[in-house]
Amino acid sequence: DAKTTQPTSMDCAEGRAANLPCNHSTISGNEYVYWYRQIHSQGPQYIIHGLKNNETNEMASLIITEDRKSSTLILPHATLRDTAVYYCIVKFDTNAGKSTFGDGTTLTVKP
Amino acid sequence: GAGVSQSPSNKVTEKGKDVELRCDPISGHTALYWYRQRLGQGLEFLIYFQGNSAPDKSGLPSDRFSAERTGGSVSTLTIQRTQQEDSAVYLCASTRTGQFGGYTFGSGTRLTVV
Numbered sequence: 001d002a003k004t005t006q007p008t009s010m011d012c013a014e015g016r017a018a019n020l021p022c023n024h025s026t027i028s029g030n031e032y033v034y035w036y037r038q039i040h041s042q043g044p045q046y047i048i049h050g051l052k053n054n055e056t057n058e059m060a061s062l063i064i065t066e067d068r069k070s071s072t073l074i075l076p077h078a079t080l081r082d083t084a085v086y087y088c089i090v091k092f093d094t095n096a097g098k099s100t101f102g103d104g105t106t107l108t109v110k111p
Numbered sequence: 112g113a114g115v116s117q118s119p120s121n122k123v124t125e126k127g128k129d130v131e132l133r134c135d136p137i138s139g140h141t142a143l144y145w146y147r148q149r150l151g152q153g154l155e156f157l158i159y160f161q162g163n164s165a166p167d168k169s170g171l172p173s174d175r176f177s178a179e180r181t182g183g184s185v186s187t188l189t190i191q192r193t194q195q196e197d198s199a200v201y202l203c204a205s206t207r208t209g210q211f212g213g214y215t216f217g218s219g220t221r222l223t224v225v
Contacts, residue, residue: 042218042219043217043219044154044202044214044216045216046213046214087153087154098169100156101154102153103153
């Protein structure tokens with residue numbers, strides 16, 4: 001699976017959009033981008049995934065660049081409960097096999 | 112069940128003792144994963160089970176670690192002769208192969224070796 005690079009930490013004001021970047025310059029054609037988050041003392045939670053088109057669900061939006069070498073997770077109206085570590089990973093489409101989680105981005109939403 | 116269940120939620124053991132950690136995946140999920148997370152660090156892959164295939168054990172850090180999955184459902188991670196560096200949260204996840212939606216993780220077992 002391709003390696004990803006994320007900033008170590010970010011802050012966001014409550015009610016504003018949180019934009020979390022991820023670089024995956026070595027991604028291959030069949031690899032999907034997945035995002036998870038881990039709130040303190042809990043197991044990671046799946047957020048969203050995509051291949052090349054932008055995706056949106058009830059939790060977030062995922063914007064993938066045309067060359068697929070980077071993506072951005074958008075939380076449109078961040079709340080204090082969105083404070084967590086956010087992990088960006090890439091993996092092949094079968095959802096089989098291990099995934100490599102890096103250190104992620106610690107997002108702190110401030111009042 | 113509705114989610115991935117792990118037990119115990121917390122385990123304190125003495126150095127040198129053996130421990131068993133249990134994971135009960137979501138019914139029908141064919142793939143099961145174990146990860147380890149040390150304090151303040153990211154997730155470290157340990158082992159992956161997929162149906163009746165041989166497990167991917169490439170992440171097990173030493174031969175003190177082993178895991179099995181009985182009947183394609185419940186999995187047990189065993190750590191023999193525990194060391195202080197084994198202290199971590201052990202996370203289990205399951206997924207239905209061939210479908211999307213990511214892993215469903217349990218809440219983990221926090222292991223403390225004293």
